[in-house]
Every structure is written in C-alpha cells, then in structure tokens.
Amino acid sequence: MNAQKIAVIALGGNAITQPGIEDTIANQFTNTRRSLDGIVELAREGYGLVVTHGNGPQVGNCLLRIELSRGKAPVLPLGLLVADTEGGMGYMIEQSLQNRLRAEGIDRPVTTIITQVVVNREDPAILNPTKFIGQFYSPEDAKKYQETRGWIMKKDADRGWRRVVPSPMPIKTVPGEIIHQLVEQGTIVIAAGGGGIPVYIDEQGNYEGIDAVIDKDRASAVLAREISADILSILTSVDNVSINFGKPNQKNLEQVTLSEMEKYVEEGHFPPGSMGPKVEAAMQFIRDGGRMVTISSLKDAQRAVHSQSGTRIVPD
Amino acid sequence: MNAQKIAVIALGGNAITQPGIEDTIANQFTNTRRSLDGIVELAREGYGLVVTHGNGPQVGNCLLRIELSRGKAPVLPLGLLVADTEGGMGYMIEQSLQNRLRAEGIDRPVTTIITQVVVNREDPAILNPTKFIGQFYSPEDAKKYQETRGWIMKKDADRGWRRVVPSPMPIKTVPGEIIHQLVEQGTIVIAAGGGGIPVYIDEQGNYEGIDAVIDKDRASAVLAREISADILSILTSVDNVSINFGKPNQKNLEQVTLSEMEKYVEEGHFPPGSMGPKVEAAMQFIRDGGRMVTISSLKDAQRAVHSQSGTRIVPD
Numbered sequence: 001m002n003a004q005k006i007a008v009i010a011l012g013g014n015a016i017t018q019p020g021i022e023d024t025i026a027n028q029f030t031n032t033r034r035s036l037d038g039i040v041e042l043a044r045e046g047y048g049l050v051v052t053h054g055n056g057p058q059v060g061n062c063l064l065r066i067e068l069s070r071g072k073a074p075v076l077p078l079g080l081l082v083a084d085t086e087g088g089m090g091y092m093i094e095q096s097l098q099n100r101l102r103a104e105g106i107d108r109p110v111t112t113i114i115t116q117v118v119v120n121r122e123d124p125a126i127l128n129p130t131k132f133i134g135q136f137y138s139p140e141d142a143k144k145y146q147e148t149r150g151w152i153m154k155k156d157a158d159r160g161w162r163r164v165v166p167s168p169m170p171i172k173t174v175p176g177e178i179i180h181q182l183v184e185q186g187t188i189v190i191a192a193g194g195g196g197i198p199v200y201i202d203e204q205g206n207y208e209g210i211d212a213v214i215d216k217d218r219a220s221a222v223l224a225r226e227i228s229a230d231i232l233s234i235l236t237s238v239d240n241v242s243i244n245f246g247k248p249n250q251k252n253l254e255q256v257t258l259s260e261m262e263k264y265v266e267e268g269h270f271p272p273g274s275m276g277p278k279v280e281a282a283m284q285f286i287r288d289g290g291r292m293v294t295i296s297s298l299k300d301a302q303r304a305v306h307s308q309s310g311t312r313i314v315p316d
Numbered sequence: 317m318n319a320q321k322i323a324v325i326a327l328g329g330n331a332i333t334q335p336g337i338e339d340t341i342a343n344q345f346t347n348t349r350r351s352l353d354g355i356v357e358l359a360r361e362g363y364g365l366v367v368t369h370g371n372g373p374q375v376g377n378c379l380l381r382i383e384l385s386r387g388k389a390p391v392l393p394l395g396l397l398v399a400d401t402e403g404g405m406g407y408m409i410e411q412s413l414q415n416r417l418r419a420e421g422i423d424r425p426v427t428t429i430i431t432q433v434v435v436n437r438e439d440p441a442i443l444n445p446t447k448f449i450g451q452f453y454s455p456e457d458a459k460k461y462q463e464t465r466g467w468i469m470k471k472d473a474d475r476g477w478r479r480v481v482p483s484p485m486p487i488k489t490v491p492g493e494i495i496h497q498l499v500e501q502g503t504i505v506i507a508a509g510g511g512g513i514p515v516y517i518d519e520q521g522n523y524e525g526i527d528a529v530i531d532k533d534r535a536s537a538v539l540a541r542e543i544s545a546d547i548l549s550i551l552t553s554v555d556n557v558s559i560n561f562g563k564p565n566q567k568n569l570e571q572v573t574l575s576e577m578e579k580y581v582e583e584g585h586f587p588p589g590s591m592g593p594k595v596e597a598a599m600q601f602i603r604d605g606g607r608m609v610t611i612s613s614l615k616d617a618q619r620a621v622h623s624q625s626g627t628r629i630v631p632d
Contacts, residue, residue, distance in 0.1 A: 023390050061389040065381035072384065073377040074339050080404045087403020088396045090430050091513055098490075099522040111491045112430035114406050175416075175427045178503060187494060197407055206415040 006183055007231040007305060008224040009039055010217055013054040014237045015298060016089060023057065025092075032096045038235070038301020039188075040100050043108050043202050047305075048139035048183040050227065051093060052220040055085040055194030056106060059213075063134035078133070078165060079197045079209035086114050086193035093190050110188045116174040117196030117214050117222070123168035131167040131213055136160030166212040170196065170219045174207070177224035183227055195219040217281035225288040231305055232285045232293045239297045241279060241311040243269040253311040258286045259311050282313045291315070322364035322499055323547040323621060324540040325355055326533055329370040330553045331614060332405060339373065341408075348412045348502040354551070354617020355504075356416050359424050363621075364499040366543065367409060368536040371401040371510030375529075379450035394449070394481060395513045395525035402430050402509035409506050423432035426504045432490040432523060433512030433530050433538070447529055452476030482528040483516065486535045490523070492542035499543055505513045511535040533597035541604040546600045547621055550594050555613045557595060557627040559585045569627040574602045577629050598629045607631070 015035035030163050043049060062081045066073075090112030097110050119126075129152050137145065142153040142161035156162045165280070173179070173196060181191050195214030199207040217234055224232045240252035243264050256264075263285055270276040282293035296303075296310025304310030331351035332344050359365060378397045382389075392400070406428030435442075435446035445468050453461065458469040472478045489495070489512060495505050507567050511530030515523040533550055540548045556568035561579055572580075577599055586592040598609035612619075612626025620626030 025390055026398060028390075035625060064389045065385040068385040068388065069381040072340055073380045074344075076404070077341055080341060080407065083407035084400040084404040087406070087430050088392070088400040090403070091396065091399035091432070094430065095432065095515070095525070102521055109491055109494060111494050114403050114410065114428035114430070115413065116407070157347055175425055175503075178427050178498065182494065187491075199411070205418055207411050209411070226337050 004046055004048075005231070006050075006227060006229040007233055008050045008220050008227070008229045009042070009044060009233045009301065010220040010235060011035060011051060011053040011093075012234075012236040012298070013056050015235065016092070017057040023061075029092055029096065030106065032092050033100065035298050036097055036100050038233075038298065039097065040106065041302040042305060043101060043188060044104065044106050046184065048298070049188045049191045050179060050223060050229070051097075051188065052192045052216055052223065053089055053093060053190070053194070054216045055082065055089060056086045058089060059194065060134060061219060067135065077141050077209060078211045078213065082194045082213070083114060084216065086197070089193055090190045095256070097188065100199045108186055108188055110190070111182065112190040113175070113179055113182075115179075115192040115196045116199045117170045117192065117219050118172045118174065118207070119198050119210065119212065119214065119217055120171060120201055121200040121202075121210075123166070125168040126166045126210070126212065128281060129164040129166040131165050132156050133165055133213065136162055146177075167215055168198065168212055169215050170222045173219070173223050173226060174199075176223065179223065180227040192216065192219045192223050203206045215277045215281070217278045218284070221281040221285040223245035223286075224285050224290060230291045232282065232290060233292065233301055233305055234282065234295045235277065235298045235301055236295065237297065239310065241270070241275055241295050245269065245275075255307065255312045255314060257314055258283060258316045259316050284312055286315055318462040320364075321547070322366075322545040323358060323549055324366045324368065324536050324543070324545045325358070325549045326536040326551060327351060327367060327369040327409075328385075328550075328552040328563065328614070329372050331369065331551065332408070333373040339433065345408055345412065348408050349416065351614050352413055352416050354614065355413065356420060356422065357618040358621060359417060359504060360420065360422050364502065365504045366495060366507045366539060366545070367413075367504065368508045368532055369506070369510070370407055370532045371398065371407060373407060374401045374405060375510065376450060383451065393525060394527045395515070395528065397616055398510045398513045398529070399430060402428070402513070405509055406506045412620060413504065423493055424502055424504055425576065426506070427498065428506040429491070431495075431508040431512045432515045433486045433508065433535050434488045434490065435484035435514050435516055435526065435528065435530065436487060436525070437516040437518075437526075439482070441484040442482045442526070442528065445480040445482045447481050448472050448478045449481055449529065450479050452478055482526075483531055484528055486512065486530050486538045487506070489535070489539050489542060490515075493538065508532070508535045508539050530606055531593045531597070533594045534600070537597040537601040537604075540601055540606060546607045548598065548606060549617055549621055550598065550609065550611045551614045551617055552594065552611065553613065555616060555626065557591060557611050559583075561585065561591075570630045571623065571630060573632045574599060574629055575632050602629055602631055
C-alpha cells in the first residue's frame, strides 16, 4: 500500500503508565493494549502512521535503579536512558500493536526506530535547566550532589529538591528520511520515544549526546513536519483543550484556527507545565504547513482526526 | 545506492565492554568507536551491511540494578531488558558509526531497528535452561529464589549459584523484511542486538515474550539468511577458529569447507560455551545457502571478508 494521508500520533504518558494502577510491566502492557484503539482504526482507514510516546515514569524508574546501584553498576547518562526506553517501550507498543492488527485482520507492518533528535548547542534552555527529573532529595543531599556530581538542583514546589535538566528545542530527527520512506510504504513506525535522544552537532560535525530531555510533543511536531504529515494527533488525559480552565467560565475548545489559538496563548490560558507545550507544538506544526492538529483523550483519537471530537487546531 | 553484496557483521561482547577496562559508558563509547574500522571499510566498498551485537555485560548490569531496587522500582522481565539494550547499545553503535562515516566522507545512513526473534514454544531448550545470567548467589539465597520467584538455579562451576534461562533456537526475525529492504537501499542497519527479544507465537497467533535469551550468532545467521546476505562475519576476541585448541598440535583454521567443519565438530574440537555456538551458527548459514562465514578478531574484519585473514567457512 501507499499511505494516502499521514498522521503522527503522540501517546501521552497515561497510555502506558496510569496513575493509581500499580506500576508493573504486566500493567504497562495492559495499558498499552487499551491505548491502541484509535491507532488501529486509523490504520484500518489506510493512514500512514508514526507513533511517538512519553517516557517520564520509565526514566524516573531508571534513575532510581541507577541511584540504588551506584558503585556496583555503571552510571548511565540521561541520553542512554532515553535510548533504553525507546527500545523497551517501543517493543511493548510494537508487539501490542502487531497483535491487535493481526486480530483485526489489518495487514500493516510495525517497526520501532531508535531516534536521535538534534538540538542547538547554543539553545538558551541549555543554560537554564527547568525540567525536573528523578527523585526528591533533602536540602543537604541536594547541596552535596550539586557539588560532587555537578547536578543543578531546584526546589520542586513544596515537595523537596530535585535535579533539573535542560529541555532544548528539537531541530531535526535522525533518521527522519528513513522514517518518512517507511511510512509512505505503509509501515507503522514507532519513533522519537521520550522526545528522542538529545544530541548536538559539534565543531567537527559529529553528533554528541547531551544531558537533557526533549519535550515529546515538540519532537513529534518536528518529525510530523519532516515526514510531511497531514495531521498531528496529541493524545492526553483530558478530552479537550480549555480556556479559563478550572473557572466557572471554562470553555472546551473544539475547532480553532491558528490565530485564535495564538490569541488564547497571549491571554495566558495554558500553563507552561501541562497544556502549554502541547499547544505550542501544535501551533508550530500548523505554521510549518500542517493541515490539522488534534488534542484529545486516547479514547477519542479517531473521532478527533475525523473532526468529531477533541480540540482541533487548523490553519486560518 | 543499491548494495551489491550484503554482509551481516556480528560484534562480540568485547567490541563494547572490554575485560580489564573500567566499565563506564565513556569507555563503552571509546571501545565501540575502536570496533568500527572493519565496518567502515566494508561500507566504503559498498557492502550492504547489518550490524548485530552481544549484550551480556549490559544485561548483567540491568539485572543487578533491578535486584538492588526491588520493591522501589518495577521488576523488568528479561525480554524487556534485551529491548532496552537494543535501544541503548544500538544508539551507541549508531552514533559512533555515523560520526566515523561522516569523518571519512562515506555517505551512508545508519539506523537501529528493535528486533523481536521468534522461537518455538516447544523448543526443548525451554524445558532445559542452560544459559547463566546475572549475579552469583549463596546456596541459601538460590534455594529461596527458586521457591519465591520460580527461578531455576544452577551451580556455575565453583563460583556459586546463578539463575539459568533457556536459550532456544531462533526461527525468524521481526521485522526481517524491513531490514532487508533498508539494507538493499544502502542503509546500514543495527539489528537483533543481544540476539533479539525472544518471543513465541501463541494459539491465537499473537507474539508473546518469553524469559529466555537467544544466542546472538545464531540470531545473526537467521537474519543473514532472511536478507539473502552473502557473508556472515562473526567478530570475536581470537584471530582464528582452532582445532586442538591449547594443545601442542593446535592448528588455526583458515579456509575450510562445510563438510570439513562438520568433521571437526564431530571430533569435539569446539566447546559448547565459547566457539561451539559460533561454529554451529556459521555452518547453519552455509547450509541455508550463504556464500561465506568469517570468524575473526575485530581488527581483521575487512581482511577476513576478503579471504586474507581469520577463519573462513565456505560451501563444499
């Protein structure tokens, strides 16, 4: 087959690890299987598909395991942890999707591609790390690790001290062209897991890893542009993007244009830690020529792509 | 480009973790970069290339980290650890190779594909686990984990008790066809790391993970057959396969035919734990129609492929 339309589906963290459910691998597999309905239906309709995913809880667990085995097993840099989770979570999604597609009689290959994402070494975010990772520490330990490990520590609300790392802007994915080619041919590609492995290009033109994490929705928007996707579908735990969120005049957005969305952003409707980066990634994809971004719950993935549910951001 | 000849290069464990050198990720990157000379030269000559690799020390470290964080972070099944290391080690090899190729002016894309490998659920190896993994335990702990975790424990020489898992025969790789297509087009593909993620096919036709490990040379031979490779190159820590190894009449093998090799196997020249599986994988590939298998040291990779070094196994 040749894909007629291409969609990039960004699975939220809740697709694989659900708060309130014991975090075992068996449960991660169960959650993953439940998260695939929309993807399976879009595959049936012949969409070219890339699936991206978050990895926050998984990397948190990796960091904890490393902490508890210091001096006994090698310490892994953050980029390698992202690469590990791209492999492990990619496998879980890939196998679950292969089994669902087979059961539904849909003949589409699925593959997982380890993805590096290039960032700018001069990105201002690198000098100003803001992304919390890993466990909480006492003020004393925070001070100690700041000195002995070179970590940058910040206070995370009232819960304690945590390490912060940069979250620079993604510029391009490696290997975007290979993903594009596979998708055009009908292969469903799992890529850019956890936002991709952050790398910069040094003076010699070499890729070099960097201790940072990339926002997975921003990385998905970049990948969507590279493969000339029509639609970017951001799946999360709420049904719609809302303005005046949590207030009596809260309004759920359905179809909005780029310039309407820009106005809402200016008015400060979207907090930086949650809906902000999703809306920003969505607008970037539309500015880059994308036809539509949907932001919806997992269960509404297909209906949102059909403009029947969720929030859709479209060009003016 | 379209690849004229295709080779599968199986990197031994020593390509990434070297005994006697402190096991840090910086050193793993350094070792990896040093291991790529032969691959780079074959890429320059226009070979279609798949690179496979072992993951023994890395999975050992994963198991240790899991052990030391039990009750605090989820326990990961063995298949997921293989998937993780396919991601992390694939990234290390991929990036190192991309940088070397760029420096040498060789324009070939590189990508890492997470690989499942199908085994037979009825494989007799599944009922008779023999592959040691993870750390050593006291006889008391061995007994305890046998009862509480369902592990099968065996005594590893005089060094203590360890967990054993099955090492079933690989049947096919997923997604072999995608790897084949990419290689034909000139992409260097890193695949089947650690022998691939072992899965079986259940009554419904679903892939299901299984707690086992697959020998990486056997998996490489299966993948080599699937992609119609001409050459399987097994890279290890010795220069040649030898008969009468360690005896006064030791003889290093250069070019040998399949039936000569079969005779040596019958005579018991190759111990099961080390050279045995490599020789067996080599013979299987030749029986399946392969043109040549080389078994050589890393440094001789290219010369062995050119029949100038190492041991070459060829059809009669």
